[in-house]
Amino acid sequence: MDASTSRLVFTVTPGATYRIVLDGGARGTLVRDRTGNFLFCLDPSLVDLRAPTNAPVINAQTKTATFSGDLLARNYGLVDTAPLQVRLVARGASDLPGIHRAPLIESNLAVISIAVSLHPNEARSASFSVVCPAPVPAGTKTNYWGVFALLEESFGGSWATIDQEFLDYGYLPESGGPILSWGPGRPLPPALASSEVNSVVATDLEGPPYVTDWSTNQFFFLTWLSSAGQKSHTNGIWSATLPAGAILNSNGLLQVGPMARSTNVTIAGRFALGGRSFSYAFGDPFPVQTPGPAGLL
Numbered sequence: 001m002d003a004s005t006s007r008l009v010f011t012v013t014p015g016a017t018y019r020i021v022l023d024g025g026a027r028g029t030l031v032r033d034r035t036g037n038f039l040f041c042l043d044p045s046l047v048d049l050r051a052p053t054n055a056p057v058i059n060a061q062t063k064t065a066t067f068s069g070d071l072l073a074r075n076y077g078l079v080d081t082a083p084l085q086v087r088l089v090a091r092g093a094s095d096l097p098g099i100h101r102a103p104l105i106e107s108n109l110a111v112i113s114i115a116v117s118l119h120p121n122e123a124r125s126a127s128f129s130v131v132c133p134a135p136v137p138a139g140t141k142t143n144y145w146g147v148f149a150l151l152e153e154s155f156g157g158s159w160a161t162i163d164q165e166f167l168d169y170g171y172l173p174e175s176g177g178p179i180l181s182w183g184p185g186r187p188l189p190p191a192l193a194s195s196e197v198n199s200v201v202a203t204d205l206e207g208p209p210y211v212t213d214w215s216t217n218q219f220f221f222l223t224w225l226s227s228a229g230q231k232s233h234t235n236g237i238w239s240a241t242l243p244a245g246a247i248l249n250s251n252g253l254l255q256v257g258p259m260a261r262s263t264n265v266t267i268a269g270r271f272a273l274g275g276r277s278f279s280y281a282f283g284d285p286f287p288v289q290t291p292g293p294a295g296l297l
Contacts, residue, residue, distance in 0.1 A: 046077035047118065049086065049151035051165040056132065056147075058171050063134035065170040067147050073114050074123035083154040084114040088130045090170065092143040099146035100166070107133060109147070132170035145170035192223050192231035194274035199225040205269055205280040207252075213245075213259040219252040219267055221278065233278075236271030 012018070020042075050072040056065040071086050088110045091103035098104070109130040118124060128149075136143045147167040152159040192200070200223045207219035221233040234252040242248060242265060245257040252269065270279035 045151075045163040046075070047081055047084070047151065047153065047162055048074050048076060049149060049163040049165055050074075051086075051149040051167060056168050056170065063171040065132040065145075065147075066129065067132060067167055068129040069127070069167075071112065071114070071126045071128060071149060072123055073118065073125075073151055075118035075120055078120055080120070081115070081118045081153060083116050084118060084124075085152050085154075085159065086112045086114055086126070086128075087150045087152055087159075088112070088128060088147065089150060090132045090145045090147050092136060092145050094143055096144065096146070096169065099144065099169070103146075105136070105143060107145075114151075134171060144172065189222065189230040189232040192221075192233045192273065196225060196231065197274035197276045199227055200276070200278070201226045203278045203280055205267070207254075207267065211254060211256055213256055215256050217254045217256070219248075219254060219269070221269065221271065221280065223278075233271055233273065236269050238267065238269040240265055240267040 052069055054068055056067050058065050067088075073084060073086070075081055087108065090105075090107045090109055091099050092105035092107070093099045093101075093103050109132070110128060112126050112128055114126060115124045130147070132145050132147050135145065146169050149165045149167060150161045151163040153162050154160075202224040204222045205219065206222045208217050211217045218234070219238070221236065223231045223233065225231060235250055236252070238248050238250065238252060240248050240254075242254075243259065243263050245259055246265075247255045248267070249255070254267070268280070270277065272278075
């Protein structure tokens with residue numbers, strides 16, 4: 001066990017079950033604190049990348065973030081590697097989990113050559129400094145960035161990723177509006193066109209089963225067409241009795257700020273399109289919880 005990095009190396013036994021328990025966390029007043037104060041990585045790579053970094057330096061005017069640090073690549077295998085490089089990328093999504101699960105954008109920040117070949121148990125290091133872009137508004141959402149270091153090996157003239165490290169998030173609006181952190185999967189179904197309203201056979205109001213403090217949540221109308229298929233619509237007249245610190249706008253975005261206590265909320269909405277009107281209430285009241293359950297942000 002490495003006490004400075006909490007890095008544990010062990011040899012696994014085929015067929016054995018291993019249970020790993022993490023203890024600790026953070027519930028701070030800042031968005032970055034609430035995303036957690038540890039990063040757990042289970043890394044089975046024979047050719048391993050380590051990328052400890054300094055805390056990103058945020059430019060208050062441009063909202064860009066500068067990342068710097070030292071990369072270390074080590075060959076734990078029994079044979080020499082092919083040529084290696086590290087590609088530093090920024091991956092964007094409209095919420096923090098999406099950056100890791102299904103990023104919508106990937107932007108190359110730098111490529112660093114590591115070695116023509118690494119012998120068994122040989123390691124090489126390299127310094128880096130890259131600039132992560134500012135958040136990108138996209139419609140009713142904003143795409144935020146996470147920065148990753150990808151260790152790539154050359155195979156047959158192409159580069160294949162063999163290991164990766166998550167460095168940190170770019171600028172997060174600590175004192176601004178909350179990020180889109182919870183809600184139905186995105187992207188939403190295609191938008192309903194006015195020429196399709198006569199084909200609508202059923203509507204429903206979709207949204208998360210619960211929301212938390214310091215979050216932004218998408219509610220929308222889901223429509224079924226007689227020709228099969230689903231379409232979505234967000235712009236309408238929405239109504240709800242909301243606690244202090246919460247706002248519901250015309251695009252179905254429910255923004256929740258600081259909450260003194262948990263409560264229940266019922267949302268209803270209606271919209272008109274192509275000469276037809278639709279309305280629906282969001283079933284039973286759903287809870288607005290504080291503090292938010294661990295792991296949602």
